[in-house]
Amino acid sequence: MTDDRIEQRAAELLPEERAAGSADPRAQAEAILADSDRREDDPEAIENRRSDQAAAPGDTTR
Template sequence: MTDRVESRAASLLPEERRVGSDDVEAQAEEILLESDERTADTTAAPDSFVEHRTSVEAAGAGQEPPD
């Protein structure tokens, strides 16, 4: 098992914990595989949209922050 899977298994979201699993590592591995697929193919999840912007673009460079 990889450190990535162990780390994800240790930090399951509350809704992921509620589902329950006899093998949280296997559950975490499946979650990560699905996430990797969606990252590689932005059309893998219905109605999903992956936006690729830099932090400066996301923050609205040159704009004053709201009061």
């Protein structure tokens, strides 16, 4: 992961990512990119949930 990539992602945080209120947008961007890279490298490692375990759209209680 390059510093340029991290800085660009930090500058382009999504509204919901900004709303999370990170005190360190650069660290937040680095964590987002690391998670994204892991998911790309190993798509099978992504948690699988049954439909009855998934949250309904807009439900933030789960």
